[in-house]
Amino acid sequence: MSAPNIASELTSGNLSFGLTGLDLILETNNKHIKLLKTFNQSQANLNLLTPLSWSKSLNLPPLRLCLTPILSTKYQQISKHYITTKNIKQLHVTKSKSTTEIEPFVGISNIIIDITSSGSTAKTNLLNSSPTSLILTSTLCMFYNQTYKISSKINTLIHILCHLLTSNTTHNSTSNNLNTKPKPNTHTSQTQPNVGNITITTPPILFPHHHETIPTQVLISSQSPNPSLPHHELTTNIRHIRT
Numbered sequence: 239m240s241a242p243n244i245a246s247e248l249t250s251g252n253l254s255f256g257l258t259g260l261d262l263i264l265e266t267n268n269k270h271i272k273l274l275k276t277f278n279q280s281q282a283n284l285n286l287l288t289p290l291s292w293s294k295s296l297n298l299p300p301l302r303l304c305l306t307p308i309l310s311t312k313y314q315q316i317s318k319h320y321i322t323t324k325n326i327k328q329l330h331v332t333k334s335k336s337t338t339e340i341e342p343f344v345g346i347s348n349i350i351i352d353i354t355s356s357g358s359t360a361k362t363n364l365l366n367s368s369p370t371s372l373i374l375t376s377t378l379c380m381f382y383n384q385t386y387k388i389s390s391k392i393n394t395l396i397h398i399l400c401h402l403l404t405s406n407t408t409h410n411s412t413s414n415n416l417n418t419k420p421k422p423n424t425h426t427s428q429t430q431p432n433v434g435n436i437t438i439t440t441p442p443i444l445f446p447h448h449h450e451t452i453p454t455q456v457l458i459s460s461q462s463p464n465p466s467l468p469h470h471e472l473t474t475n476i477r478h479i480r481t
């Protein structure tokens with residue numbers, strides 16, 4: 239299940255908890271979604287990007303010369319809030335329907351708000367960001383929908399999962415892709431029964447001895463309560479966990 243889908247399924251109530259980007263949850267503007275834990279992997283910045291030929295200041299001629307300056311973005315809610323707080327309400331915000339970075343060059347928009355990480359995509363597309371154009375820094379986070387009553391078993395599983403992901407971040411930074419399908423794991427020898435909507439497959443003893451490195455894998459499976467919706471799976475391969 240993709241990060242945007244997890245955010246929308248959390249919002250619609252088809253998921254009780256999930257891992258996705260902070261930016262995507264802020265964009266939903268849903269007060270029922272609460273942050274459980276922040277992870278450091280997958281950091282990305284949401285930036286206001288202008289064509290390199292423009293000045294960094296929104297008050298300089300290029301933008302003023304546009305009769306209806308258009309800002310395109312996939313983050314409409316965040317963008318509208320941002321331009322309101324910056325008092326640049328004359329901008330018209332439009333939903334980006336294609337690759338956002340090219341929209342200023344094909345006449346769809348004048349400026350954009352989009353994700354940057356290394357900055358190479360912006361650079362390749364002759365777009366400029368500045369420290370003052372940073373809107374927010376997003377990371378991978380665990381969220382839950384507070385309209386659900388989280389049972390103590392589910393709560394325990396969430397904590398185990400957070401612990402595993404934290405350990406994974408600390409000790410194995412190369413295996414943090416949550417969309418990675420788990421490789422066959424010959425060490426997996428015990429499957430716990432389904433608890434709610436979650437299945438966790440672990441070695442016989444999850445946390446054996448301190449400082450022992452163990453291989454394990456986690457499968458989170460969310461069976462939608464609505465049979466007409468597809469069955470979703472989020473898998474993560476977590477190996478070499480030190481406890």
Ligand SMILES: Nc1ncnc2c1ncn2[C@@H]1O[C@H](COP(=O)(O)OP(=O)(O)OP(=O)(O)O)[C@@H](O)[C@H]1O
Pocket residue numbers: 240241242258259260261262280281282353354355356376
């Ligand atoms: N270069 C990047 N580095 C780190 N995080 C990123 C980067 N690009 C996007 N993200 C984060 O990934 C999440 C978006 O996930 P993803 O990239 O799968 O979405 P998408 O490509 O827009 O959607 P889809 O996969 O459905 O086309 C957001 O939380 C965003 O902050």
Ligand SMILES: O=P(O)(O)OC[C@H]1O[C@H](OP(=O)(O)OP(=O)(O)O)[C@H](O)[C@@H]1O
Pocket residue numbers: 337339352353354355356357358359360
């Ligand atoms: O600064 P960089 O490291 O170059 O990363 C920025 C790119 O990452 C995001 O795209 P994403 O990977 O989410 O794919 P998308 O085009 O499907 O949104 C964003 O939209 C940029 O295209």
